[in-house]
Amino acid sequence: MLELHNIDLSVGGRRLISGLSLNVAPGEIVTVMGESGSGKSSLLSYIGGDLDPAFTGRGIIKLNETMLNGLAPERRHIARLFQDDLLFPHMTIGENLLFAVPKMPQNQRRDMMHTALRRAELEGFETRAPHTLSGGQRARISLMRALLSKPAAILLDEPFNKLDQTLRQSIRDYVFSHIRARDIPALLVTHDAADAPPGGRIITLPDMKRGSDA
Amino acid sequence: MSRAFTSLPLLILFVLPLGASVVLMAPLFFDALAFQALLAHPQFWGALRLSLATGIASTLVSLILAIVIIANTRRDLVRDSGPLLAIPHLAFAIGLLFVIPPTGVVARLFEMLVTGGDQPPQWIAAQDPYGISLTLALILKEVPFLVWAMAGLLDRDDLRRVLQAHVCVAKSLGHGSRSTWFKVLLPQLLPSIIWPLVAVFTYGTTVVDMALVTGPTQPPTLATVIWRDLNDGEAVMNARGAAGVVVLSFVILCLLLVVGLLLRLGRSRIHGFYSRYPTPENSPTAILRQIWGLWRLSYLVIGVLLLLQSFSGQWPFPNLLATHFTIAGWQQLFGNFAPLLTTLCHAALASLAAMIACVAWLEWQRPARDHFVLLACGMALCLPSLVIGLGQYRLFLLLGLTGTQLALFLAHVLPVTAYVFIMLHGPYRAFDQRWSATASGLMVNRQRFLREVKWPMLKASLWAAASIGFAVAVAQYVPVQLAASGRHATLAMEAVTLSSGGNRALIAASALALMVLPLAGFAVAARLGRSRWSV
Numbered sequence: 001m002l003e004l005h006n007i008d009l010s011v012g013g014r015r016l017i018s019g020l021s022l023n024v025a026p027g028e029i030v031t032v033m034g035e036s037g038s039g040k041s042s043l044l045s046y047i048g049g050d051l052d053p054a055f056t057g058r059g060i061i062k063l064n065e066t067m068l069n070g071l072a073p074e075r076r077h078i079a080r081l082f083q084d085d086l087l088f089p090h091m092t093i094g095e096n097l098l099f100a101v102p103k104m105p106q107n108q109r110r111d112m113m114h115t116a117l118r119r120a121e122l123e124g125f126e127t128r129a130p131h132t133l134s135g136g137q138r139a140r141i142s143l144m145r146a147l148l149s150k151p152a153a154i155l156l157d158e159p160f161n162k163l164d165q166t167l168r169q170s171i172r173d174y175v176f177s178h179i180r181a182r183d184i185p186a187l188l189v190t191h192d193a194a195d196a197p198p199g200g201r202i203i204t205l206p207d208m209k210r211g212s213d214a
Numbered sequence: 215m216s217r218a219f220t221s222l223p224l225l226i227l228f229v230l231p232l233g234a235s236v237v238l239m240a241p242l243f244f245d246a247l248a249f250q251a252l253l254a255h256p257q258f259w260g261a262l263r264l265s266l267a268t269g270i271a272s273t274l275v276s277l278i279l280a281i282v283i284i285a286n287t288r289r290d291l292v293r294d295s296g297p298l299l300a301i302p303h304l305a306f307a308i309g310l311l312f313v314i315p316p317t318g319v320v321a322r323l324f325e326m327l328v329t330g331g332d333q334p335p336q337w338i339a340a341q342d343p344y345g346i347s348l349t350l351a352l353i354l355k356e357v358p359f360l361v362w363a364m365a366g367l368l369d370r371d372d373l374r375r376v377l378q379a380h381v382c383v384a385k386s387l388g389h390g391s392r393s394t395w396f397k398v399l400l401p402q403l404l405p406s407i408i409w410p411l412v413a414v415f416t417y418g419t420t421v422v423d424m425a426l427v428t429g430p431t432q433p434p435t436l437a438t439v440i441w442r443d444l445n446d447g448e449a450v451m452n453a454r455g456a457a458g459v460v461v462l463s464f465v466i467l468c469l470l471l472v473v474g475l476l477l478r479l480g481r482s483r484i485h486g487f488y489s490r491y492p493t494p495e496n497s498p499t500a501i502l503r504q505i506w507g508l509w510r511l512s513y514l515v516i517g518v519l520l521l522l523q524s525f526s527g528q529w530p531f532p533n534l535l536a537t538h539f540t541i542a543g544w545q546q547l548f549g550n551f552a553p554l555l556t557t558l559c560h561a562a563l564a565s566l567a568a569m570i571a572c573v574a575w576l577e578w579q580r581p582a583r584d585h586f587v588l589l590a591c592g593m594a595l596c597l598p599s600l601v602i603g604l605g606q607y608r609l610f611l612l613l614g615l616t617g618t619q620l621a622l623f624l625a626h627v628l629p630v631t632a633y634v635f636i637m638l639h640g641p642y643r644a645f646d647q648r649w650s651a652t653a654s655g656l657m658v659n660r661q662r663f664l665r666e667v668k669w670p671m672l673k674a675s676l677w678a679a680a681s682i683g684f685a686v687a688v689a690q691y692v693p694v695q696l697a698a699s700g701r702h703a704t705l706a707m708e709a710v711t712l713s714s715g716g717n718r719a720l721i722a723a724s725a726l727a728l729m730v731l732p733l734a735g736f737a738v739a740a741r742l743g744r745s746r747w748s749v
Contacts, residue, residue, distance in 0.1 A: 048382070074384075079386050082382075
């Protein structure tokens with residue numbers, strides 16, 4: 001369970017988000033909608049622990065009963081997906097996946113990598129360079145890499161934005177089904193209502209620029 | 215203005231002389247007698263070993279230290295390293311002369327604090343037979359260069375955004391700061407500093423002026439052996455020296471090829487490096503964070519020591535300060551005004567000419583042609599100065615220019631243009647084309663646009679490039695000495711000549727002048743290049 005209590009976010013004295021409270025259950029994907037500049041990406045940075053110092057954030061974040069506030073990003077067990085697939089260009093596909101596998105005997109690590117490749121339907125791509133893959137293939141590897149780190153929650157920052165229309169639907173289904181299968185809480189931010197999983201909860205951030213908090 | 219015409223300054227001042235110098239080296243390959251004479255030289259193998267040892271050691275240690283500094287320092291390293299880069303290597307080597315050797319400050323401190331005797335210690339010497347002091351001087355000077363090269367990459371907007379995102383992802387996958395640095399950032403940075411590293415290695419292996427000052431003597435480095443032969447009165451000796459240049463360059467090339475091949479083969483074997491899970495996280499220790507500060511401090515200390523020494527008369531061992539102070543050193547320096555004037559005029563002229571040539575090219579030539587100029591710049595930076603200097607000398611002989619002011623000018627302008635073009639290329643090509651469209655829309659013609667919009671907007675980069683050019687010109691030794699053929703002297707040439715003598719105050723004054731000139735150029739450029747809104 002990912003719990004947010006009374007989150008405030010502001011930048012340069014301007015309030016972006018105020019008093020947001022939210023519980024996301026394991027396997028649930030909650031969508032946060034908002035215009036650009038509404039602070040939805042900063043909300044994910046705040047939860048992930050790397051909010052830009054220009055912003056100030058307040059409010060408690062708990063993951064499976066553990067307080068995350070003040071914890072380094074790498075200790076939060078929260079995976080993230082962005083608009084770009086952000087596969088490391090200097091590593092092969094296999095190395096990109098192994099990079100995320102937690103400590104365990106070497107043959108088990110390799111087994112996990114191969115399982116991930118199979119799930120991405122990209123068996124045999126282990127020694128390929130990221131730039132030789134198509135956008136859809138890279139998006140699947142990116143998700144698999146995030147899931148290999150055994151995250152306790154996952155944050156999705158408009159991850160379908162740069163995919164073309166035909167690809168978008170299939171990648172959406174792919175991402176959602178894998179997240180549900182892991183039974184971890186997920187938070188998706190987007191400005192496109194079509195990105196939200198069908199039947200899922202949707203929270204719309206008020207547009208603070210127009211002074212709705214007045 | 216015709217488009218072709220604007221490419222001429224760069225071609226005539228830089229590309230053609232560079233090409234001609236390299237081509238004119240070719241006949242040397244067929245002088246079998248000279249090669250035999252070189253191999254028969256009793257010091258050849260020892261000298262070659264020393265050259266390679268200093269080159270390899272200084273490159274590796276500089277690289278490691280630069281990486282440690284980049285990883286642990288939270289400062290604007292690009293801005294910080296600028297003035298450090300401007301100081302000529304030679305001034306630095308001379309400064310070390312007053313720190314290391316038997317009567318240097320280190321020895322004096324050691325005597326005072328530890329042994330309490332009044333005899334200079336024998337175990338410590340500037341021109342040690344292993345080339346340790348030369349290596350140390352090289353490291354002190356090359357680290358800021360590598361730091362600057364890497365920090366400059368990290369500072370580029372496009373790259374920074376991507377790398378920041380990579381850091382964010384690596385952390386979300388459970389990697390701590392150190393692991394992220396070594397597995398995600400460093401492997402992406404290293405390939406882009408390959409050429410700076412090659413330049414550092416060839417420089418360290420073939421440097422002449424620093425080796426003459428702090429290098430070993432029995433045997434000396436191969437570059438020094440070659441240099442003595444080249445400056446000899448006899449043609450046979452000159453030919454042996456030329457053969458030495460060819461052999462040393464060939465050895466360097468072979469070494470670089472072998473390293474390149476090993477890196478390529480090793481690429482497929484470093485799988486485990488990326489997959490090993492997060493290295494244990496210990497936060498950077500205080501000392502690592504302070505290295506960069508210590509580096510800057512060491513430059514300051516050397517400057518202060520040179521200043522003290524330049525005013526010192528008698529300075530018996532082991533006193534920490536001289537017993538007599540005098541301005542004789544400075545009087546002698548200014549009494550022999552020609553070298554100072556030659557350096558000032560040629561440095562100013564060369565940087566001005568290089569600026570005109572580079573701006574003319576960048577403004578009126580198509581960007582698609584830049585890569586061939588950049589290639590030439592890379593060559594000018596990575597080829598040993600002995601190769602370019604000797605090639606140029608042969609060119610001047612052919613044209614009957616040796617010993618003329620024109621030859622001196624050309625010898626200065628070639629390396630200066632290489633640096634100026636590299637400095638200007640990025641900012642100039644990154645200039646947003648929409649400014650020009652906006653100006654055209656306002657019915658402003660090209661000349662006025664350049665004069666009132668583009669160049670003022672680029673003035674920080676333009677002045678920075680000019681000041682680097684000036685500093686590079688002040689530091690020239692090998693090509694200028696060969697071109698001058700004994701008829702002119704520059705400050706750098708004077709400093710090398712003096713350093714083997716015993717007039718310590720004058721040596722220090724000349725080294726300090728060598729340090730101050732580029733720094734002054736730097737300060738002036740920073741002042742002129744600042745934005746009108748900064749206070």
